[in-house]
Amino acid sequence: MRIFSWNVNGIRAVVKKGMLQQFxxxxxxxxxxxxxxxxxxxxxxxxxxxxxxxxxxxxxKGYSGTxxxxxxxxxxxxxxxxxxxxxKYDMAGDGYGDPNTEGRITAAEYDKFWLVTVYTxxxxxxxxxxxxxxxxxxxxxxxxxxxxxxxxxxxxxxDLNVAxxxxxxxxxxxxxxxxxxxxxxxxxxxxxxxxxxVDTLRMFKEGNGYYTWWxxxxxxxxxxxxxxxxxxxxxxxxxxxxxxxxxxPQVMGSDHCPVSITIKL
Numbered sequence: 001m002r003i004f005s006w007n008v009n010g011i012r013a014v015v016k017k018g019m020l021q022q023f024x025x026x027x028x029x030x031x032x033x034x035x036x037x038x039x040x041x042x043x044x045x046x047x048x049x050x051x052x053x054x055x056x057x058x059x060x061k062g063y064s065g066t067x068x069x070x071x072x073x074x075x076x077x078x079x080x081x082x083x084x085x086x087x088k089y090d091m092a093g094d095g096y097g098d099p100n101t102e103g104r105i106t107a108a109e110y111d112k113f114w115l116v117t118v119y120t121x122x123x124x125x126x127x128x129x130x131x132x133x134x135x136x137x138x139x140x141x142x143x144x145x146x147x148x149x150x151x152x153x154x155x156x157x158x159d160l161n162v163a164x165x166x167x168x169x170x171x172x173x174x175x176x177x178x179x180x181x182x183x184x185x186x187x188x189x190x191x192x193x194x195x196x197x198v199d200t201l202r203m204f205k206e207g208n209g210y211y212t213w214w215x216x217x218x219x220x221x222x223x224x225x226x227x228x229x230x231x232x233x234x235x236x237x238x239x240x241x242x243x244x245x246x247x248x249p250q251v252m253g254s255d256h257c258p259v260s261i262t263i264k265l
Contacts, residue, residue: 001072001263004029004248005117005157007213007230007256010038011067015046019253024048027248029260030071033117035159037065037103056080058103065103066117066158074108074115081105081144089140094132096121105141107148112265113238114148116156123161123179130184133161138188142195153235155263156197159213159256160231164189164199167208168228180229197233200245200261212247213256224249232261241265 004027011034014020024032032051037044039062041055051069056079058064068077080086080100092098099121107116121137123130145154162185166172175181193199201210211226220226234242244262251258 001030001265002027002260003031003033003115003155003157003232003263004258004260005033005035005230005232006251006258007035007119007159007254009036009254009256011044011046012039014253015044017253019251020046023251023253023258027251027258027260029069031115032069033106033115033157034067034069035065035117035119037067038062039065041067054106054108056103056106059101060097063102064119066106066119068106068108068115068117070108072110074110076109078107079103079105081140082147085140085144085147089136089143091132091136091140094129094136096129096132099132099137105144109152112152113235114145114152114154116145116148116154118156118158118160120159120161123182123185125179127179127182130179130182134184134188138185138191142191145197146195149235153237154197155232155234155238155261157230157232157259157261159229160189161229162186162189163227163229168210170208170211170225170227180227192233196236198236198239198242200232200234200242201228201247201259203239203242204245210247211249212259216255221249221255230256230259232259234261234263238263
């Protein structure tokens with residue numbers, strides 16, 4: 001089974017350019033997880049009869065959002081966080097609005113695993129959303145996947161909006177303390193690993209140069225001056241089932257590229 005994740009940064013634009021259709025024709029994912037769809041179902045003119053689509057769109061139009069396009073039918077699909085966790089980690093006081101209304105999490109239950117796609121809030125250039133990330137979002141998301149783990153092992157993927165180590169961005173030194181590379185965000189990611197989740201790409205690839213997002217400026221993508229902020233993490237119980245993990249920088253259409261795992265269950 002090949003599972004892909006892609007922050008499309010606006011699905012309507014990627015579909016209009018034919019990039020999503022070409023990607024699916026070339027790579028034929030069994031399951032495709034999307035982030036930053038910026039649309040509601042039906043707004044993108046796309047015909048993919050081989051997939052069943054599950055959308056979690058933001059209440060705010062043209063913003064955020066996640067989706068899962070899947071060939072195997074899931075038993076259950078859950079949008080967003082459960083009420084008891086939303087209350088425990090109250091995020092409604094954030095000046096930007098409640099991230100639970102932004103379509104940031106979609107979870108699907110399959111025979112042998114849970115699959116969660118997530119679009120983690122950006123800390124903002126002035127770090128005005130860092131407190132939300134550090135004290136609320138990262139802890140609640142970890143607790144959520146751990147609760148899912150009680151029934152089945154978990155795969156989660158998406159744009160986590162953090163480069164974990166200095167190997168995960170081309171220019172680490174000048175970016176220390178900036179959004180996506182603060183100590184707090186990196187610590188939040190480390191907590192996933194400490195809880196037993198495995199960064200699948202690092203099972204197969206060492207060193208730097210493996211990036212998933214590039215700025216539009218200074219020809220950054222062509223020069224591969226980027227960041228790795230899109231990930232697949234799996235439960236320790238699934239580690240031996242993962243046969244490959246890849247990034248796909250040749251796939252155009254967004255400022256992010258897709259990432260994938262191949263898993264044999």
